[in-house]
Amino acid sequence: MPAKVDHEARRRDVAAAVWRVLASTGFAGLGLRAVAAELGATTGLITHYFPSKRELVRHALDQLHERSDQALGGEPDGTGVAALRAQLRTVLPTTEEKVVLSRIWVGFWDLALVDPELSAHEAERYARWKRRLRPHVEHAIAAGELRAVDVDVVLDLVTAATHGLVVQALLDPGRFPVGRQHAAVDLLLAGLAGPETRSTPRAPGGRVGDDPARTILEETP
Amino acid sequence: MPAKVDHEARRRDVAAAVWRVLASTGFAGLGLRAVAAELGATTGLITHYFPSKRELVRHALDQLHERSDQALGGEPDGTGVAALRAQLRTVLPTTEEKVVLSRIWVGFWDLALVDPELSAHEAERYARWKRRLRPHVEHAIAAGELRAVDVDVVLDLVTAATHGLVVQALLDPGRFPVGRQHAAVDLLLAGLAGPETRSTPRAPGGRVGDDPARTILEETP
DNA sequence: CAGCGTACACAACGGTTGTTATGTACGCTG
DNA sequence: CAGCGTACATAACAACCGTTGTGTACGCTG
Numbered sequence: 334m335p336a337k338v339d340h341e342a343r344r345r346d347v348a349a350a351v352w353r354v355l356a357s358t359g360f361a362g363l364g365l366r367a368v369a370a371e372l373g374a375t376t377g378l379i380t381h382y383f384p385s386k387r388e389l390v391r392h393a394l395d396q397l398h399e400r401s402d403q404a405l406g407g408e409p410d411g412t413g414v415a416a417l418r419a420q421l422r423t424v425l426p427t428t429e430e431k432v433v434l435s436r437i438w439v440g441f442w443d444l445a446l447v448d449p450e451l452s453a454h455e456a457e458r459y460a461r462w463k464r465r466l467r468p469h470v471e472h473a474i475a476a477g478e479l480r481a482v483d484v485d486v487v488l489d490l491v492t493a494a495t496h497g498l499v500v501q502a503l504l505d506p507g508r509f510p511v512g513r514q515h516a517a518v519d520l521l522l523a524g525l526a527g528p529e530t531r532s533t534p535r536a537p538g539g540r541v542g543d544d545p546a547r548t549i550l551e552e553t554p
Numbered sequence: 555m556p557a558k559v560d561h562e563a564r565r566r567d568v569a570a571a572v573w574r575v576l577a578s579t580g581f582a583g584l585g586l587r588a589v590a591a592e593l594g595a596t597t598g599l600i601t602h603y604f605p606s607k608r609e610l611v612r613h614a615l616d617q618l619h620e621r622s623d624q625a626l627g628g629e630p631d632g633t634g635v636a637a638l639r640a641q642l643r644t645v646l647p648t649t650e651e652k653v654v655l656s657r658i659w660v661g662f663w664d665l666a667l668v669d670p671e672l673s674a675h676e677a678e679r680y681a682r683w684k685r686r687l688r689p690h691v692e693h694a695i696a697a698g699e700l701r702a703v704d705v706d707v708v709l710d711l712v713t714a715a716t717h718g719l720v721v722q723a724l725l726d727p728g729r730f731p732v733g734r735q736h737a738a739v740d741l742l743l744a745g746l747a748g749p750e751t752r753s754t755p756r757a758p759g760g761r762v763g764d765d766p767a768r769t770i771l772e773e774t775p
Numbered sequence: 776c777a778g779c780g781t782a783c784a785c786a787a788c789g790g791t792t793g794t795t796a797t798g799t800a801c802g803c804t805g
Numbered sequence: 806c807a808g809c810g811t812a813c814a815t816a817a818c819a820a821c822c823g824t825t826g827t828g829t830a831c832g833c834t835g
Contacts, residue, residue, distance in 0.1 A: 338812075359668040360582060365793065376793085377814050386793060436667050443661035446724055447580040456726035482741060490738040493718025494711060500721075501714055503667055505677035517711040520703060524745025559782075586823065597823085598784050607823060 344382050344392065347372060351393035356433045359440045363390070394441065398458070401434050413473035418522055420466060421495050425514045426502050435499050463488040480527045487525060494521050565603050565613065568593060572614035577654045580661045584611070615662065619679065622655050634694035635743055641687060642716045642739050647723050648732045656720050684709040701748050708746060715742050 350372040354363055365376045365386060372378065383389040409419035426432040445451040470487050473479040479487070498517055502509040571593040575584055586597045586607060593599065604610040630640035647653040666672040691708050694700040700708070719738055723730040 343812095357668065359664045361665055362668070364791085366791085375814055377816095378812080380794075381811095381813065440664035440667055442721070442725075443580045443664040444582055446657050446661055447578065447583070452725050456729070459722060459725070480745075483737070486734075486737045486741050489719070489722070489734065490715060490741050493722055493738060494715035494742070495718065496721060497714025497716065497718035498710070500663065500717060501680060501710070504663075504673050504680070508677070513707075513710065516704070516707045517714060520707050520711050521715070521742075521745070524701075524742070564782095585821085587821090596784055599782080601824070602781095602783065 340382070345396065347379060347382055347389070348393040348396040351389065352397060352433065352437060355393075355437045355440065360443060365389075394437075397434065397437060401438070404431060404434065413469060413476050414478045414522055414526070417466060417469040417473060417491070418518065420469065421491060421518050421522075422515065424495050424499065425511070425518075426499055427511045427514070432503065432506070436503055439500060439503060459492065462492060466491065477527055479525050482525075491521065491525075494518070561603070566617065568600060568603055568610070569614040569617045572610065573618060573654065573658060576614075576658045576661065581664060586610075615658075618655065618658060622659070625652060625655065634690060634697050635699040635747070638687060638690040638694060638712070639739065639743055641690065642712060642743075643736065645716050645720065646732070646735045646739075647720055648735070653724065653727070657724055660721060660724060680713065683713060687712065698748060700746050703746075712742065712746075715739070 347368070350368050351363070353371050354367045358367065365379055368389075369376045369379055379389065383392065405420075405423045409416045409423075411419060426435040441451075442455075445455045466488055467484060470479065470484050470491075474481050474484070495518065498509075498514050502514055568589070571589050572584070574592050575588045579588065586600055589610075590597045590600055600610065604613065626641075626644045630637045630644075632640060647656040662672075663676075666676045687709055688705060691700060691705050691712075695702050695705070716739065719735050723735055
């Protein structure tokens with residue numbers, strides 16, 4: 334069987350074109366011709382690799398989730414609160430790529446909310462995320478870095494807060510720079526810290542330059 | 555110019571039908587015929603009251619967030635943290651109506667994210683919400699109920715956390731009952747409280763009269 | 776009662792949608 | 806080199822979209 338092109342690689346190209354269309358027009362503007370145009374091809378190409386639009390979108394979103402997990406990927410340096418903070422920070426839309434991923438994923442909620450199957454899938458993603466965060470929270474509590482409250486409630490709160498920040502940052506990127514997002518996360522974690530630890534533990538993540546306060550606000554309307 | 559029917563009331567009926575369609579099928583399934591069917595009428599009725607679909611949706615969403623403001627409406631009993639907690643709780647999708655309102659509003663992000671005008675509108679809604687929350691936060695800080703950190707950061711955090719909870723609750727209603735949502739809000743507010751005041755809203759005495767804000771974000775001055 | 780404007784239903788319009796059928800250039804195999 | 810299957814382009818398809826025009830029942834005004 335002669336394969337002039339790599340079938341799976343081509344499917345990935347098409348999926349990438351779907352992402353680009355979604356990022357610029359949302360699900361409302363997603364159509365086969367738009368994807369084809371973005372790809373510099375025609376709908377014939379798309380239908381050659383995908384039997385239906387539903388399958389197209391499904392594959393594109395699967396790829397997107399995979400890509401997201403990979404972008405949020407590896408275990409962070411540090412343990413306990415430091416690791417938790419690092420993990421939460423990677424979710425924030427602080428790079429152009431993560432802006433695109435988050436944008437698509439937020440827009441996807443319009444579909445997920447009215448489709449039980451998609452809702453369940455999204456709920457499972459939340460569960461997986463919390464499962465990954467949990468050991469760091471438990472470690473932090475054991476080390477006295479975090480107040481010893483219900484771990485599940487902590488996970489509910491930190492994931493909710495982080496995603497809430499994502500939404501606000503996407504809706505108003507100009508007024509929600511990285512520093513402001515980080516400040517909110519830091520305040521959240523500081524609040525969860527044990528009463529005895531007044532001085533926040535040093536974040537050993539050498540990569541992230543800490544600029545906690547001053548770049549946050551500009552106000553001259 | 556005899557008015558057999560109340561023109562404005564009829565427009566409200568149509569808007570209500572739009573909400574019902576949006577709640578059950580999302581923006582992806584919103585069409586004039588679907589709205590007309592929901593209304594038990596034809597597209598002729600709709601076009602008689604609205605010049606275009608865009609105007610229809612605009613009016614329906616205007617009505618919707620007017621209705622939301624009213625549902626989230628009056629000043630809560632209490633002041634300071636108690637008022638803040640009450641305000642945040644009213645946003646959570648704890649009633650059938652608020653589930654519908656939140657669902658539409660979350661689905662709307664798919665459109666807002668790719669339309670600068672709509673994004674600005676949503677950003678303004680966030681600003682108004684924070685403006686309403688702000689006095690309670692300031693009062694709570696003045697009363698020593700809340701740690702004296704940057705009020706803007708506090709507002710960013712509490713709104714983000716609350717909306718994050720809304721999303722999770724909508725995506726997995728069965729596993730996210732009211733109590734679990736309240737627990738997360740309570741944990742958030744407890745964390746923002748002064749270190750020595752967990753349950754009793756007592757003033758923190760003269761311990762940190764010098765610089766309480768520095769205890770949170772800054773570890774090295 | 777005549778006449779007119781309102782409040783719709785109904786049907787048709789051009790455009791766009793996802794899907795499908797047909798055509799064709801081309802590298803591989805025999 | 807003949808032949809065949811792959812990788813598309815092209816175009817047609819019915820279904821649907823928002824919009825518009827026309828038809829009509831009916832209450833109000835004169």
